[in-house]
Amino acid sequence: xxxxxxxxxRARIEITAAIKDEARRQLAxxxxxxxxxxAVARELGMVSSALYRYFPSxxxxxxxLIIDAYxxxxxxxxxxxxxxxxxxxxxxxxxxxxxxxxxxxxxxxHPHEYALIYGSPVPGYTAPEDTIGPASRVGLLLVGxxxxxxxxxxxxxxxxxxxxxxxxxxxxEDMAPDLxxxxxxxxxxxxxxxxxxxxxxxxxxxxxxxxxxxxxFAAAAERLGRETGLLRTC
Numbered sequence: 147x148x149x150x151x152x153x154x155x156r157a158r159i160e161i162t163a164a165i166k167d168e169a170r171r172q173l174a175x176x177x178x179x180x181x182x183x184x185a186v187a188r189e190l191g192m193v194s195s196a197l198y199r200y201f202p203s204x205x206x207x208x209x210x211l212i213i214d215a216y217x218x219x220x221x222x223x224x225x226x227x228x229x230x231x232x233x234x235x236x237x238x239x240x241x242x243x244x245x246x247x248x249x250x251x252x253x254x255x256h257p258h259e260y261a262l263i264y265g266s267p268v269p270g271y272t273a274p275e276d277t278i279g280p281a282s283r284v285g286l287l288l289v290g291x292x293x294x295x296x297x298x299x300x301x302x303x304x305x306x307x308x309x310x311x312x313x314x315x316x317x318x319e320d321m322a323p324d325l326x327x328x329x330x331x332x333x334x335x336x337x338x339x340x341x342x343x344x345x346x347x348x349x350x351x352x353x354x355x356x357x358x359x360x361x362x363f364a365a366a367a368e369r370l371g372r373e374t375g376l377l378r379t380c
Contacts, residue, residue, distance in 0.1 A: 174258040215259040220283025222252040238295035246367035301375040332374040
């Protein structure tokens with residue numbers, strides 16, 4: 147790469163970041179449904195035609211923001227898990243709780259970005275396949291924690307009703323064929339409850355209800371881990 151090409155590449159990175167930052171400000175002020183490329187360009191002092199060279203449509207800009215948000219919350223959970231692995235090797239319940247708490251911490255610190263990925267769907271927008279990998283990061287991390295516990299014999303599986311057995315087998319085949327079907331069901335249930343807890347806090351349903359939010363969530367996250375079957379093995 148020539149010096150000129152390098153300078154152009156750096157400029158493109160900087161302008162792309164500025165566009166995203168302004169779009170996030172608009173999300174916070176107006177919501178995703180009102181995101182406008184023209185408004186972003188105006189605030190940045192750009193002509194619309196110049197901005198279209200970076201993001202040809204509103205949907206492409208939304209997709210970039212969505213991927214960034216999924217990657218950010220996924221990275222936060224993965225970092226917390228890595229730290230917990232070092233601090234408490236073999237304590238799978240502690241690893242689970244650390245990852246869950248990191249999800250909540252990120253969401254509370256970035257409520258508008260959280261709303262973009264876990265709030266109401268944006269009218270007229272359909273997420274492309276590019277979002278699937280980033281969206282899966284937290285779920286795959288939880289599966290990985292459960293897998294490690296299962297391999298260490300740190301899982302106590304609860305029996306499933308017979309009527310749920312076919313769905314449990316399908317879930318296991320799709321998610322983690324190496325794990326028993328009851329564990330797959332427990333993981334999907336815990337994943338849904340985790341984001342339900344976070345959403346209730348971010349979107350205000352806990353207002354005038356839960357006061358000790360940190361303590362409440364920590365206990366709830368540990369309970370979800372125990373209901374998944376995680377045991378302390380150290």
